[in-house]
Amino acid sequence: REKEDKVVAMDKHQYKDVWVYLEVGEGKLRNVGLELLGEGRKLADGMGQSLASVLIGHNVERLAQDAFAAGSDKVYLVDAAELAQYNTDSYTATLFDLISNYKPSVILMGATNDGRDFGARVACRVGTGLTADCTGLGIDEATGFVSWTRPAFGGNIMATIICPEHRPQMGTVRPSVFKKPALDYTKKGELIRVVSKIKQEDMRTKLIDMIHVCTVSCNLEEAEIIVSGGRGMCKPENFSLVEELANVLGASVGASRAAVDAGWKPALHQVGQTGKTVGPKIYFACGISGAIQHLAGMSSSDIVIAINKDPDAPIFKMADYGIVGDVLEVLPILTEEFKKI
Ligand code: FAD
Numbered sequence: 001r002e003k004e005d006k007v008v009a010m011d012k013h014q015y016k017d018v019w020v021y022l023e024v025g026e027g028k029l030r031n032v033g034l035e036l037l038g039e040g041r042k043l044a045d046g047m048g049q050s051l052a053s054v055l056i057g058h059n060v061e062r063l064a065q066d067a068f069a070a071g072s073d074k075v076y077l078v079d080a081a082e083l084a085q086y087n088t089d090s091y092t093a094t095l096f097d098l099i100s101n102y103k104p105s106v107i108l109m110g111a112t113n114d115g116r117d118f119g120a121r122v123a124c125r126v127g128t129g130l131t132a133d134c135t136g137l138g139i140d141e142a143t144g145f146v147s148w149t150r151p152a153f154g155g156n157i158m159a160t161i162i163c164p165e166h167r168p169q170m171g172t173v174r175p176s177v178f179k180k181p182a183l184d185y186t187k188k189g190e191l192i193r194v195v196s197k198i199k200q201e202d203m204r205t206k207l208i209d210m211i212h213v214c215t216v217s218c219n220l221e222e223a224e225i226i227v228s229g230g231r232g233m234c235k236p237e238n239f240s241l242v243e244e245l246a247n248v249l250g251a252s253v254g255a256s257r258a259a260v261d262a263g264w265k266p267a268l269h270q271v272g273q274t275g276k277t278v279g280p281k282i283y284f285a286c287g288i289s290g291a292i293q294h295l296a297g298m299s300s301s302d303i304v305i306a307i308n309k310d311p312d313a314p315i316f317k318m319a320d321y322g323i324v325g326d327v328l329e330v331l332p333i334l335t336e337e338f339k340k341i
Pocket of ligand 1: 230231234256258270273274287288290292293294307326327328
């Protein structure tokens with residue numbers, strides 16, 4: 001109650017600017033941050049505010065150029081050896097300090113493992129709400145607040161949420177929902193270096209080792225090519241045909257929910273409304289009918305190639321190229337042909 005009173009008494013006008021938290025992986029910005037800068041730019045322009053990025057890590061200053069190129073007006077940089085690896089305690093405390101000092105109006109984060117982990121903690125610590133796993137962003141005409149859209153009730157409705165009382169307005173957004181903006185490296189911005197207050201002893205969890213269970217094959221959100229299989233693969237062993245084509249193309253492997261529910265692929269490969277949202281340059285749909293919930297996760301792919309034995313399968317309505325045939329025969333032929341290139 002005490003906390004509620006404090007929040008209700010908050011002066012919302014003190015809070016300004018749209019922030020995007022930029023996630024770093026393997027020394028570069030993850031796509032989701034750049035995608036959110038594209039959307040953040042629209043929100044900031046619509047609200048008459050600036051767009052800022054938050055960059056946390058070690059030896060990451062050079063990445064600020066990418067943020068400016070993607071449209072960021074400012075970058076808050078917190079660069080320290082203690083922040084070299086993502087850590088729940090240190091990243092939560094760092095973002096909390098930044099919010100307390102600079103008071104943003106909106107914070108966008110990726111609905112990634114890290115974003116889901118510390119986004120909610122930061123929101124709780126600053127006394128605001130968080131709309132998780134959004135698939136749409138806009139500005140509510142009546143209030144001028146951000147409107148966050150996300151699937152609710154197992155994906156059966158799309159809920160639109162606004163945050164009328166608390167600040168900042170926070171949300172995590174699924175990777176690949178939005179396209180990356182074109183990068184323009186002639187753009188410059190303001191780099192604000194913030195000194196980290198984090199000490200090793202503040203971190204209750206210690207990183208002992210990093211074990212990569214997810215190889216290129218399940219990195220669907222960053223993939224340029226995805227080969228996905230559905231129930232039409234007929235049995236789990238046949239998924240090796242999907243994997244062979246993916247190997248030859250350097251692609252990631254996706255699956256429909258039917259294939260995941262059948263236990264043919266782990267859930268982290270699932271594409272769709274209750275799986276991952278992807279936006280590769282090329283998406284192969286192999287033995288997938290094209291149910292609306294599957295299309296919800298892959299319709300922003302640049303080129304869709306469908307293989308299905310049923311010429312009336314709905315997937316052909318949105319496919320750029322269609323092959324009517326048995327996947328078990330077509331996939332080996334495609335794999336052999338791509339090997340020759
Ligand atoms: P099917 O619909 O059974 O289609 C199989 C296709 O394979 C058919 O078109 C058939 O003609 C073809 N085929 C069969 N044999 C062959 C062969 N030998 N060669 C070529 N083609 C062949 N689904 C998702 O994928 N992702 C989601 O995130 C998701 N979320 C959902 C959320 C909710 C709330 C609900 C209600 C459903 C959700 N679904 C999701 C399920 C979705 O409705 C479909 O049931 C599912 O996508 C079907 O998967 P499929 O296309 O592999 O199987």
